[in-house]
Amino acid sequence: MALRYILGEINSGKTFTCVNEIIQSAENKDKTILYIVPEQFSMQSQKNILSKMKNCVSMNIRVFGFKHFAYYLLSKCGSMNKVVLDNIDKAILLKKAAYSLKRNGKEKLYYNKVMENQGFLDKLGTLITEFSQYQISSDDLSDFAISIENEKGEISGLNDDFVGKIKSISALYNEYSNLLEGFVSADGILDILYEILSSDELRPKALDNAYVWIDAFNGFTPQEYKIIEALYKYTNDVNIAFTVDTPKTYYEKIDLLEPYYEIKKCINRLTEMAGTKNVKMSVVSQDENTKTPELEYLGKNFLNHFPEPYRDNVNNIEIVEANNKYDEIENLCYSIREMVMNKGYKYGEIGIITCDDSYNIPLCYGLKKYDIPNFLDSRINITNHILPVFILSAIEIINTNWSPKAVFDYLKTGLVTFITPDSTATLENYVLEHGITYSWEKPWEYGFKNKSDEFKKLINTHRENVYNSLKVLLDIKPSKKYSIKEISVKIFEFLESSNIQNKLNTATRNKTIEQQELNHQVWNTVTNVFEKMVDNLGDEEVNLKEFYALLTAGLSTATAGMVPPTQDSLVIGDMVRTRLPKIRALFILGANEGFLPKTNSDTALITDKERAKIAEVSAYKIVTAPNIISKINQELLNIYFAITKPDDYLYISYSLNALPSKGDLLPSDIVLKIKNIFPEIKTTKALENIKFVNDLNAKRPAFEYLIDTISGNGELNDNEKNLYKYFALNNQPYSEEIKTLLSTVSATDTNCLSEESMDKLLRGDVDVVKKLNLSVSKLETYSSCPFKYFLKHLLDLKERAVYSLDSMDYGNIYHSVTEKVLRNNYEELSENLPAILKDYSEVTDYENYTKDYKNTYTQYKNFVSKFVEKYTDEYTKQELDKDNFTTSFTALESLNRVKKIATDYILATTTQIETSLFKPFDFEVKFGQDGTFPPIEIPIKDNISINFTGQIDRVDIYDDDDTAYVKIVDYKSKDREKIEPTDSHKLTTDKIDNMLLMQLPTYLSAFVDFLNKYFDNKIALNTEDKDTAIKYKKLKSSHHKVQPAAMLYSEIFKPISSDSFKNKNLANKRAYYYGAEGIFLDSMKVALDLRNKDTEKNNFYNIKYLNPDIKSDKNYSVSISDEDEFQAVLDSNANNLKKLGEDIINGLIPICPFIQNKNDSNTSACKYCPYSEICKKDIKEINIREFIKKD
Template sequence: MSLRFIFGRGGSGKTTYCLEEISKEVQSEEISPIILLVPEQYTFESEKRLSKYIEKDPYLRSRVLSFKTLSNIVFSQVGGLTDININSSGRSMMIYKALEGVSEDLKIFSKASTQPGFIGTIADMISEFKQYSITPDALENVAGELQSETLKLKLQDISKIYDSYEKILHENYVDSQDLLASLADKIELCSYFNNAKIYIDEFTGFTPNQYKVIRSLLTKASEVNITLTLDNNLVKTYNKRDVFSRTKFTEEKLKKLCLEAGVKIKPEISLNSKQIKRFNGNLELEHLESNYYSYPYKTYEEETKSICIKEFSNLYSEVEQIAKEIVFLVREEGFRYKDITVATRDLNRYGFLVQSIFNEYEIPNFIDSKKEAKTNPIIVLIISALEMQSRKYNYETMFRYLKSGLIGLSIEDISLIENYVLANGIKGKKWFEEKWNYRLNHKLNDEESEVELEIIEKVNKIKDVIINPIVKLQKKLKGRNKAKDICRYIYEFLIDIDIPETIKNMIDDFKSKNEINLANQYSQVWEIVVDILDQIVEIMGEDFISLDKFIKVISIGFDEYELATVPPSLDQVLVSSVDRMKNPNTKHLYLMGTTDGIFPLISKDDGILNDKDRENLGDSGIEVDIDSKTKTFEEQFLVYRALTSTSQSLTVTYPIADHEGKTLRPSVIISRLKKIFPNIKNESYLNDVEYKSNEEIANNITTKSPIFNELIKSIKDYEEEKKIEDIWLDVYRFYIKDDEYHVRAKNIVEGLNYTNQVKKIESDKIRELYNNKLFSVSRLEKYAQCPFAYFIQYGLKAKERKEFEFTPPDFGTFVHNILDKFSKQLSKDNLDWRDITDEYISEKVEIIVEELVSKIPGYILESSARYKYLAYRLKNMLISAIAIISYQIRKGSFDPTDYEVKFGINEKYPPIKIILDNGEEINLIGQIDRVDTLQEENQKYIRIVDYKSGNKDISLTDVYHGLQLQLLVYLDAILESSKHNGGDINPAAILYFKIDDPIIKTNENKEDESIKEEILKKLKMKGLVLKDSNVIKKMDNTLPDGEKGTSLVVPASINKDGTISKTTSGVNQEEFDILRKYVKQTIKELSEDMLDGDISISPYKTKESSSCDFCSFSSICQFDSTFKDNSYRIINKKSQDEIINKMKGDVE
């Protein structure tokens, strides 16, 4: 029975000393075990190292253990483990159950107990108390003696939760933390450790329970050796500000323990008197180790070669430069990847970035971190399936489940049903309808096409595959259930959707692709799922539990699990967090992310027990874990261990900004290094070097992918007439000959003259895309706005995903359909617009709205209170609008003769034929909302009316640029048809009528007639009228003779002398003819450009707006007016006279 300390500074060879002794011991004739006891995270690496030292172990004496595996040996030998062992996941679920039982008795934590994360926090607190052998009674007792009321209430609440947990625990279970507490007693009964030799390595300190275990080992073993990182030259009494404070405290504690147990302490082995083994004569690293925490320190005046500081503008450039240097070390210097370690204090920030960049540079790497199990698709699928009912089968929950990739549907099938669900607002009970028959198209008068019906049929088949197993699960979950039953239902559900087989196939697939870690992760997750279900059955299986509470319990269980990763290769770069770093082979260390507050890490005082609470407990004789200040001091030891863990070189790097661009400051480590090494190699990578020589470029050539990117940059420099070295020509030749990069290399040269424009499409191909020579005027206007946007929409048929909302286009379709049906109902009832009453309007609109609401996809206007109110508002708006239309017709002599009338092939009016310069003929088709006519003796006049849901007026500037052709084309269609049929019709007006129910500012003194006049003014039609006073009066017969008057029907005013007022928006007969001719010519030009394959990125811009403002395809065209080849077509507004004169000049 003896204890021997093995002291040494970092790198002095403490572990090597132990391994050499073990290798000698196993060769003796003794048969007692030799144990190397290390922290859990170091067992794998320690086993590897031990196997290298021991060639033969004839009696299999040597073993590497952690405290966990040591307890397994003891309990398997002596028994006593009759209860079910629960892990951290089971502990958290049990604490949730305990908390449920005492929640009403809590005082200070009553609200916090329901917050996310509280279970984990309280579980950590209970775990800490167990490590320090603190019972609920001890907490209750000390609470009564405390002066601090807040701490008193905290401890009383924790004690209640802890006590409730213990009562549940001791029914049939044992906490893995309690195993360590009882392990010390069990060791006394275990013969395995009799006369054993034990080496305890890599620890800086121990918990009280671990000290008890060590005490028991000391009484059983022949010798216990404990390594501690200490410097004999410094004072060997505990001082928390000392870098070795933790290990000195441990030494003192162990000596006291030996004194109490009567264990002999052998003379210590100090490795500090010799040259530090790890550094192998490297003077710089030796100087760093001996002076970093020395006060006063000695400076190293020579320029450093082994230690370097590097500064970067951001994290990406920092990691990329490290990758370049690793490639150089391996390729040019002959090092192995396993000789290199990359460490950081913030692996969460750097892990993914390092992995992606290192993979690009073809650097084999192992990221030494654990991944949360709860983010794995298997667990996401389970939680989503359970949450569906409480979340009312909403989009987010359903598609989180569907996109797990585990239910046997293709991406295409999921996308198809997703689009259908979004467009129709499918959620809740709609998922369980026997068949979905929601419309795909939004044209309320059209029947579904055969293709659309086939799509709906396919969507229903996909829906059945999805919903059938869910229906079975949800039926089982209804009503009161015991926890064990819910666990069984989940397992049956997973079997039903074939999850075990799916996982097996995925694992096989990962293995075939050599993605071993992913294969291991999925294998672990399935075991975790089964384990969680088993633990729930054990802990609360007989309890009746609501589904919501069950979801909380199983989620808490999953939260505690992490997926372990195993290094897939022997030769790889270790990327590790500083606190987990263990690579004895490290010859080159990159310590990255060395910024203020991160490394050394400043511990936060934000736990359940703050620093003051811990101090008060200590004063009351209750030993708990160290406070945040002490942890911050002990962070110095991590710094020391990191700086001394390399044998040949140390590179310390830091960025000056994070990924969001926020400023970062260098750590105190940087300033300390600069003080100790005044001439330290200090490189800045904040600015790219403008020019590099051939040799510098050659030294930085690494692997294909990153160098290809560098090649692209150099070619861009060449294009901008910057100097580049001819080595890039050799690089280019390499890629041109490379099978993988040949096409891409060719493309970048072709891209030298790249402009953000598109080439014309061949004429025959454009005709295939546009399918026929029938063009609507609205499509031509779209082409005039931007040819490229037109091509994307009508050529490639791209469209935005339709979501469940009532959009302005939907509103327009809805309004047009109601007005059309109402107008036709008038004809059916043999009524005239002049005869109808307000009651008739209300009655018919009510019926028509009800009919059309049921035809809208997804029945959106019936889907919620908000949309029902919108339908009510729309109905009232249409009643008001129709009443105004009736008034406008009643006040004039024009009669509506056609509604929603089409011009086109086999329609009432023929298409407008346009002959192109090459002799081709195109047909212009369209649909006119309303045509009004007036028969005046031998003259017939026509008025075109278009219904709009927004403000719209004729802009002759827009007409001139092809942006507003619609009404003039409609007018021309009727006039041309009449001309061919021998009739003679004259244009009277082209007008827009706004569908609205305007809000009028009023007061109690305002008369009803005055209010009505305000409404009529706001809803007066806009557009162009024929400048003929007689015709104008026929459109509004309220205009008086011999008096000045302004129409409330059309945009016209008559002077006192009967002449047309200047405020009238109109043109004369000749000007109407000019407009018609110009529009035809514009249509011809636009059609020729279109069929010639012009799809240029050429948006227009006015003072108020541009065609890019509401364009859905900006992410495709990437238009940017700062590019030399991207510019708007600027449209400046001109007066009516100027425009008509320009048009006249163009058509003559």
């Protein structure tokens, strides 16, 4: 009955000593040997012992974690009749406790709103585990809650929030404890172990002659201390190994901030527990040092605050800097392969530690690409496996009345075999486009206007198949209550009817053994969850939503794990869970600030400050787990144990950029500390010195290097040509991949498509006389980024259509309604426009004026709204291809909002026109085969020209003697939250020169040109409308010349409340809100038109003079230029159209986005580009076209 410490520094041979002593003691067959280690280290410890036993097998050695020691002894003591619940049971019962307390509780608790949330319950489960470990019962917590509530006014810091939290946690803990009656929770299993050890009747006799070794712990919980104390009493010897810098059996003073604080405190407590018992100590130091000098020096100096720098060359510690995690992984995989192939390493002698879990999946893919065998030491949460997704989505379909997300989660699992993935995508597109969010029982009749009967039949066949596949579950009514057993039986009938178990086996028939084992584990785990729900709560009545929540709670706790392979393979793990065997090389990935060590965020239910308060009120004897400082020290110790683990080589890498957010990252302080210890160490750049062309140890990376080279510049050196021959000549599957690549990619310039490719892509846009049919908007897309034009207009890639009133619908409604009201009803609007709305220049009494204005404004607005209502309803019925539009409350609400916006806009536009010398002349003037005027034609080269089609929303004419001044207006719909100008459609000469806004100058120039030709009888109008023909003839008879005067964007915003106008600037504010923006010609007669014709005071156009010699008293937003400058703008635009057309004809499609400000990536065309996932380019890594501002 003795306690003995085995103490020493890191890698001093403590585990080696334990294993050797265990093997020697096991030679006496009468002895029982217990080797207690952390749970995750038990298998590795067994391997360590077996590897040392020289083909002998000893039946008297038992290797356990504390919990498995409890399960082992419990299995030997059947008379206890204890049913042990695991973490799955715990999660289900916690969910049940939350439901019961929320529905039946007499008082409202602090966590009432969130107590059913799974995230909250996960934190509560962790806290209850902590309570169990630290011997805090639900009664203890209840007493504590009552005490602090009574004394909260007397003790500082005991506020209502803190008391409320403790009361809520106490109530939930009590409810959970009540549900546990008759069971033993996994958290309480060590209490049962203590009960067995302390009982002469229950304790196995073999323990009386037991010898115990406890190894690899950094501290113990109160439960574990009790077990050790019992082992003192009832076994022969207890040997405990610790890593510590100064070996002692008791430490008088311990600094809270030192890394070994918890270990030294643990030794003190164990010594105190032993009391006067015979406490012995042996200090272990490994005589033979197998580490390289650098790693030995690192182990001795890493924890020192001011280490002496290592002055020799550093060859066995490498620090690597990478652009992103994928470069990190590529470099690591290449380095490992190189070490194994050329430096004599075995994979089993190499370990990998990832500092961030997001590395795990891409790392496994990378290692597979390099044919590197590996084992990921991690428990797999099964909720993302296809089987739980299949079950949960099927239940959710009924709960949500066939929500699209639930339906297509169900279909995409791969366990629904009556529909192919392509058909699933077609069905999903149809459902989302037409807003189907209800039962699929009856045939669908909408959305088939322009579709074939075959398509309609196909969609409804899929609908029927999906519906029939769920018929077994459709008997369950979401609102009705059933016993948990009844619902579970129905679900298993559903699984059986779907033949799921057989489908799971089929799905992995050609997969790896690991994937087959995972499917097997998941099936067993899922059935286990259902069994536990039925065993614990089988007669409990719940509705389907509550059943779904209970099932989700159970499945979210369930995990699957793989058995480590026996073959030569490396281990991937993390700093906390993983216990690596003896290794020669260690690779650490993701050593960035915030990840190594991890940022400790205090998000627990009881914060560190509250733990300190609990510790302060010590009379209540509530002791909690270590605080955040202790956790930081523990993590530093874990890092120290990891970096000192390898004997030969340490590799640490970090990233500079976080993907996909593309934010900047910094290296960890640990990296900086190692650099301070080793000032001679050099940081290498990932992938910098890798030459795949000379390395065929891993075929796939070498092949990808070759593909990148061919796709890049296509020029191969001699080595690369040999590599090409190796893969191209009957080396399957690589030869086929090369053929495919060469048939699709140009070998000369990936930014330029061949003439043959362009002919195929432009086939729909080029007619027989070689005229390229385009719109100006397409050219603007090409100007913003040629590659976007290629994807959008040549490949015709589109975003998935989702049922809604989208921006295109809004724009079409605004255009149509505005055009019809102004074309058909302008005279009525003009005649009824009250003077007070257009003449306010002489107003002095603003208080009365504002009151009158509001009343008059409201009356006139109602008058205008009648026309808007009429034309909006007509458009909706005739033009919107949304058959179930009127059944959607959201769509109808959106439509009412559109009507309000259109009414405000037309009212303001009417007022502007009435105060202007320009009057509406024509609406929706089209250029094209069916338009009023022919297409706009611009010659390119070799008898090829561009034909532009398009439409002017409104043309206003100002008559001046024999000259007709033309102003064109383009409507742009916007949803602006504040009354302030926007820059999105502000027309400036710089934007025209930079080919950003080309539509208005193109249309104005074309309209003036065609009208002059019409006046000269060189062309005829193409119109069957008599009124339009008469109007143009009348203009022709009274004018001899047409002059471009203005091009404006008129933006349509959110509706204005009359409360927006509260002061004397009311009219100016209104004009400012709806004022058009663009370019006006600077001539006196036209400039007069910019001002109120009576007062020369402009209220609707904010003027900024382009000519610096013309001074203005305000910074206005409408540019004015003289005739030469105006014409120069139009000519420059025509040249730009020609240049862009040539580039398109020549097949130039580089990834070259436009950027407004090269120092701000948010101003680039990539910001909201829907094709960014195809392009996958960082703006910092590609060519850009910068905004050029003229002097």
